[in-house]
Amino acid sequence: MSGTALQHAAPGPTDAPPADTPAGGSARPAWGVLLPLIGAxxxxxxxxxxxxxxxxxxxxxxxxxxxxxxxxxxxxxxxxxxxxxxxxxxxxxxxxxxxxxxxxxxxxxxxxxxxxxxxxxxxxxxxxxxxxxxxxxxxxxxxxxxxxxxxxxxxSPLPSTLLNEATLGLQTLSTALAVRLLNLAGGHAVASGTLLTLPGFDLWVAAACSGFQLLLSLLTFAAAFALLLDGPRARRLALLAAALPLALAANAVRIALIGAAGAWSGPALAHRVDSAGAAITLTLGFGALYLLAKGAKCRTLAGWPFF
Structure with a gap:
């Protein structure tokens, strides 16, 4: 028999089971932490x-x-x-x-x-x-x-007083821009507040046509783009700053198209163009946002090739 005796070492710190581990070996959930969190x-x-x-x-x-x-x-x-x-x-x-x-x-x-x-x-x-x-x-x-x-x-919805002031300002500005577009195209449009007057047709620009909905949508997605796109920060912030002029321009085009349709064919066609107005403005706004991002030499969105 060899002279070397076999010895059993005492269990060290690494051999002891964790204090919160039951006999089966699976860790117990920290209910003392989870229960208050679940309750809160x-x-x-x-x-x-x-x-x-x-x-x-x-x-x-x-x-x-x-x-x-x-x-x-x-x-x-x-x-x-x-x-x-x-x-x-x-x-x-x-x-x-x-x-x-x-x-x-x-x-x-x-x-x-x-x-x-x-x-x-x-x-x-x-x-x-x-x-x-x-x-x-x-x-x-x-x-x-x-x-x-x-x-x-x-x-988050805004308070009604702030919302009313914002929409009224955008209504007036969008109406004035639409009049400029119509007159550039050879029309004879006149604006008085939110009333757009053309030969044989009057158009009241209501709050729903103020462009505020488009502005909030473009602002939201422009902010998300600024976070998710690659490229220098200044260029990405420029996309965010472009949301307001893009929304105003797209909404002015929408109002001008409604007014032109009404002056040319009457209220029925104007209503049809108005019904398609949301699709028109969203297409113009998001299309312009995409082109601006591409022009800023952004190539990826959230790490994925996008342009």
């Missing part, structure tokens, strides 16, 4: 439910200015996915300082729901969600995600 999420959902109903009504109403709203969360998700490397590099961790945002935002949400104020509730809900992400994931993660999360307010 359920409470937030209950508070947010009236606001979500308000959003649904605003998004689906006839002639809604916010029909683009349901597309914003998928755009935010795509922007977060596009920034995934930065998010992975940002160490996640709790940030108790975020309570300075979460607590007042939640109190504002409760008060807004109690008073039935949809737009205040929308603002409070977005602030509560942002503060919760900051609280749970930390400041560095939040800074990396903030450009994508900044798209969320673009789905």
């Amino acid at each position: 999420a359920a409470m937030l959902l209950g508070l947010a439910w009236p606001v979500l109903g308000f959003w649904r009504r605003e998004f689906t109403a006839p002639d809604s200015f916010y029909s683009h709203g349901p597309l914003v969360p998928p755009l935010v998700a795509l922007a977060l996915w596009h920034r995934r490397d930065r998010l992975r590099a940002a160490p996640a961790g709790t940030a108790p300082a975020a309570l300075a945002l979460v607590l007042p935002a939640t109190a504002l949400l409760v008060q807004a729901v109690r008073l039935g104020s949809g737009w205040v509730g929308s603002l409070a809900l977005l602030l509560t969600l942002a503060g919760s992400a900051w609280l749970l994931l930390g400041g560095r993660w939040m800074r990396a995600a903030l450009p994508a999360l900044a798209l969320l307010p673009l789905m």
Whole structure:
């Protein structure tokens, strides 16, 4: 027999099973952490439910200015996915300082729901969600995600007073631009506020034709493009700045076409052109946005070849 004796080593720290591992070997969920999070999420959902109903009504109403709203969360998700490397590099961790945002935002949400104020509730809900992400994931993660999360307010309905002032200004400006287009084409158009007058035909430019809906849609997608496209930041920000003039120009073309159709053939044709107006303006606006991005030598969208 060999003179070397076999010895059993005492189990070291690496041999001991983890404290939270049961005999079967599978890790136990940290219920002490999960249960409070689940409870807080359920409470937030209950508070947010009236606001979500308000959003649904605003998004689906006839002639809604916010029909683009349901597309914003998928755009935010795509922007977060596009920034995934930065998010992975940002160490996640709790940030108790975020309570300075979460607590007042939640109190504002409760008060807004109690008073039935949809737009205040929308603002409070977005602030509560942002503060919760900051609280749970930390400041560095939040800074990396903030450009994508900044798209969320673009789905939030505005207060009616601000909306009325914005639409009236756009109505007047769009009418004046349409008159210029018609006169350049040889027409004899005159504008008086939101009234466009042609020989034998008058056209009132209503709020639905103000171009505000198109402006919000173009602004939303231009902001998403600025995050998702490659190329220098200045060129991508130029796309965002182009949203307003593009919306005004496309809407002026729409109004001019309606007026020309009415003067040439009467109200019936004008109504048909008006019915196709949304498709006309969206095609013009997004087509121009695409051409601007291509002219800025952008080549990929979220990392995929697009141009």
